Amino acid sequence: MQKLKTGDQNLVKQMNKSIVFHTIQKKGPISRAQISKLTGLNKATVSTMVSEMIDESFVYEIEATQSSGGRKPVMLYFNNHAGYSIGIDLGVNYILGLLTDLNGNIIEEVSQDLTTIQYGDVKQQLYAVIQTLINKAPDSPYGVIGIGIGVPGNINHEETIILAPNLKWEHKDLKTEVQNEFYIPVKIQNEANSGAIGEHIYGAGRNISNLIYVSIGIGIGTGIIIQGNLYTGTSGISGEMGHFTIDANGRKCRCGNNGCWELYASENALLEHAKKQKVLEETNAITLKQLSTEAQMGNKKVLQVLHTLGENIGIGLTNIINTFNPQMIIIGNRLSQFSSWISNPIHNVLDERLSYYHKENTDINFSILGKHSIALGAASISISHFFKENKLENE
């Protein structure tokens, strides 16, 4: 039996304070009276919580300009400049860093190419990016409240990098190292999971409690949001859906399995297929950029290759929908730029393969945060951690 958390007055207060806080954050500007009506909490309770949060700089008030037939309400605002968060998208050949306010608005953006994947070198570049962002953070009551990092690899529950195949890293405790460098709380999460959270909090999946984020880049990673929470599995490595078999007799994947989905529906798959089909004159080095340009110009062979890609993506999405019955699927990362050409084949495959109920009830969307989804997700993990520490959010 797991040790269950007992209840006391403290817990009650934290729950209610968190409710009042989120109401102000999401519905503000709003008056104390409105919060009381909306949440069912007593006016006195709301007043107590609010004055605490004003003392803590999380909330400020501005008198309303007009009344509705009685005393003018005092409007409450979430102070999204009480502190700032840093979100890092650590890619295989780039680092993208964002400084955001507590609402996830981007204040500064720093981007660098990575010329090496050597751990020590990457770490130094990472430190430089973080230091730049810290220097740009405006003065605020809480300063830089955390650093979130999205990494393309498997992260366990202790936030150690177990394996990042494309970076060739194994067992790196980056969290502790960065923390010791800057003395700011660090959160590390898998790239697809970060993207999922980014889209869930700020993007296409706001207010959607069951969603699957499908990151289609060099490979395919997925982030699972269930009942509003990230699901990371027993040891932190769920969501390896890029490696489910869609062709039991297909060719060997580097993961050990055969006929993995990402062999048919990823950036690598697209480029290989394009090369094989000789879609361009010089077949030696095709890039995504070239394919995008050619597609826009109506290159038939390129369109055909993209069509096939879309169909293959659709096959995998069918599996995801049958498994999770999610409210929404969000396709992100680099291949989402081809949305206008792959959307139709995806939907055709789904129409053909899904049962009636699933067809009706699943939204297929493309990322709306684009290249920022991972870094924003990472930043938001840190913000959420900060709020929990300050008892404004529950576990």
Added chain:
Amino acid sequence: MQKLKTGDQNLVKQMNKSIVFHTIQKKGPISRAQISKLTGLNKATVSTMVSEMIDESFVYEIEATQSSGGRKPVMLYFNNHAGYSIGIDLGVNYILGLLTDLNGNIIEEVSQDLTTIQYGDVKQQLYAVIQTLINKAPDSPYGVIGIGIGVPGNINHEETIILAPNLKWEHKDLKTEVQNEFYIPVKIQNEANSGAIGEHIYGAGRNISNLIYVSIGIGIGTGIIIQGNLYTGTSGISGEMGHFTIDANGRKCRCGNNGCWELYASENALLEHAKKQKVLEETNAITLKQLSTEAQMGNKKVLQVLHTLGENIGIGLTNIINTFNPQMIIIGNRLSQFSSWISNPIHNVLDERLSYYHKENTDINFSILGKHSIALGAASISISHFFKENKLENE
């Protein structure tokens, strides 16, 4: 923003009472003092809760026979005979009904063949089974506290049967009908989900918070337990993993998809394959029972067919593990009887296809409740509902 539940004294009390109750249920016989030490709740708090539960007949006390150097403790016992639950496994050609105590111990078992799938007729037989079980229930403070029914079909969140393909039922509100007949709370759940809960509460998956139950019968259904709770998806129809594609170019399934897992790894698949391979003299009507007998006698062809079945099951399990990173997978329903012949091929496939971390950390088990898992799961859903109503369990 979803309306969040506010906290008050009532909530705190319910949380703590539930903790004390579960401690007695799982660790009993146990004294008040021990509960206090174990849970961290004050002795006075524990005493208050306990005397309430004694008044409510959920707990009784017996003085201990010996002390440990001081006043003798009074030992507290969960009164598993405070009421009884009914669990029904409504199959395609049978009804299995169980009467259990509040600990899931089977008190009575009733089993009937179904000769028709006509809704009205099945309902009458179901009523007869339930009435028999009600009549056999011993006298108790709460009587029969609920009826749980596991059905082979899609159930939505309102517990309406949306579609039960093998029974050819659509949109049946069986819950309300049974409730109006017996005036006892009724809970309806999908067959695989019931099985998952059964194994999670009473079977191979006790104390395992992330597990996938794979019901391999005529088709394949799955039940998903995540963070200790059943996950049923946005509209209640998650877990259709029998219909994920393992061969994109495979043959058409009745669900509309191509190359579904259950076309290769279910009872139907096994029987067809056996027929094709002519494993028996008379090829016309092979049964599971015959295959079992022949396998025991060492029939090479049968063993080969079972070997292939195991491999195909393994392919699907690889997908499940890559997706969920569960702590345990439990294989149940009729095909689990072949465990001794399919276990090795399953493990071989997993060893070959899974990455190192998943191999190390995922337990593959066969159902230990056997033919009772669905009915026991259904009974336990009702028990859990009853406890929630009585504030002994949290939502």
Added chain:
DNA sequence: AATCTTTGTTTATCTTTTAAACTAAGTTTA
């Protein structure tokens, strides 16, 4: 000017948890 409305605070009450004191009932020690 009097009355009505709406907002927000103050006050007294209620519930529940907790620490500390206390009673109960045993064992160990001198």
Added chain:
DNA sequence: TAAACTTAGTTTAAAAGATAAACAAAGATT
């Protein structure tokens, strides 16, 4: 065998927090 020690469980007083009701503040309406 009596005194000291242990352990179990109850009683009591205090503290925290939510709430309803009364109240004060500040506007609109009649």
